[in-house]
Amino acid sequence: MDFLELKNKNIIITGASSGIGRETAILLDDLGADLILTGRNLEKLEETKAQLKREPNIFQADLTIEEERTALIASLPKLEGVVNAAGIIYPFPLKFITEKHIKTVFDINFKAQALLNSALLKQKKIAEGCSFVFISSISSQFPYQGGALYTSAKAALEAYARTLALEHSAKKVRSNCISPGLVKTNIFEETLKASSAEELEKYEKNYPLGFGEPIDVANTIAFLLSNRSRWVTGQNIVLDGGLTLGSK
Numbered sequence: 001m002d003f004l005e006l007k008n009k010n011i012i013i014t015g016a017s018s019g020i021g022r023e024t025a026i027l028l029d030d031l032g033a034d035l036i037l038t039g040r041n042l043e044k045l046e047e048t049k050a051q052l053k054r055e056p057n058i059f060q061a062d063l064t065i066e067e068e069r070t071a072l073i074a075s076l077p078k079l080e081g082v083v084n085a086a087g088i089i090y091p092f093p094l095k096f097i098t099e100k101h102i103k104t105v106f107d108i109n110f111k112a113q114a115l116l117n118s119a120l121l122k123q124k125k126i127a128e129g130c131s132f133v134f135i136s137s138i139s140s141q142f143p144y145q146g147g148a149l150y151t152s153a154k155a156a157l158e159a160y161a162r163t164l165a166l167e168h169s170a171k172k173v174r175s176n177c178i179s180p181g182l183v184k185t186n187i188f189e190e191t192l193k194a195s196s197a198e199e200l201e202k203y204e205k206n207y208p209l210g211f212g213e214p215i216d217v218a219n220t221i222a223f224l225l226s227n228r229s230r231w232v233t234g235q236n237i238v239l240d241g242g243l244t245l246g247s248k
């Protein structure tokens with residue numbers, strides 16, 4: 001038996017059309033999981049599917065739209081794993097924040113995720129022993145300029161994930177967060193646009209092991225979904241290539 005194996009586990013991955021979600025889909029497929037992949041962009045979901053050996057189910061949905069979220073939930077089998085990898089970054093100076101900005105950032109980074117995961121539990125779509133994984137960010141603990149809303153939404157998500165772990169442990173349901181530093185995805189590209197080459201070079205020096213790759217996060221997600229982590233719950237696992245070593 002492989003060290004990590006996910007055979008016969010139904011696992012949904014949100015944000016599967018890109019970045020960390022896509023890389024996770026490729027790895028979990030390799031480990032034998034039965035996947036449901038969701039995202040807004042059907043073409044990009046199909047691109048993910050084309051990289052898998054097995055046949056996943058694909059469901060196009062904007063998770064901030066109630067009807068689309070409801071239809072997705074109705075289509076699902078009982079799940080052994082839920083990977084919440086959908087999210088947006090939206091840098092904005094704190095003093096200009098309005099209700100509209102709060103809505104944009106919190107709708108997908110917190111509200112839709114809370115509503116989706118709570119509905120899965122309420123509608124009995126969660127199998128005994130299911131593992132929930134949420135993606136926060138190291139920036140909820142180490143803020144960056146312009147990140148007030150993003151980091152606040154991530155901090156809220158961490159608290160939600162811990163409470164889920166507490167409320168549902170009787171059925172051996174587990175819930176954990178991962179807090180990555182900068183990982184090379186679209187979000188990374190967006191961050192780069194706001195920085196000069198010099199700033200970027202200086203920034204990378206803060207990462208003793210360099211910036212992260214999507215597979216670095218996917219590996220930990222696979223561990224959290226597998227039985228190898230059966231005693232791990234309510235945690236927030238930092239993956240940052242040593243970024244925060246100096247601050248401990």
Ligand SMILES: NC(=O)c1ccc[n+]([C@@H]2O[C@H](COP(=O)([O-])OP(=O)(O)OC[C@H]3O[C@@H](n4cnc5c(N)ncnc54)[C@H](OP(=O)(O)O)[C@@H]3O)[C@@H](O)[C@H]2O)c1
Binds near residue numbers: 017089
């Ligand atoms: N990359 C980093 O440096 C980093 C660091 C810390 C945390 N994170 C977190 O990791 C997670 C994945 O990010 P990533 O880096 O992989 O970014 P990404 O490549 O931009 O992927 C984001 C995913 O979220 C989906 N999404 C966004 N809004 C959505 C909505 N309203 N409904 C449904 N899906 C939606 C996108 O779907 P479509 O493409 O189909 O629209 C896409 O699949 C995010 O929660 C992010 O905050 C990333």
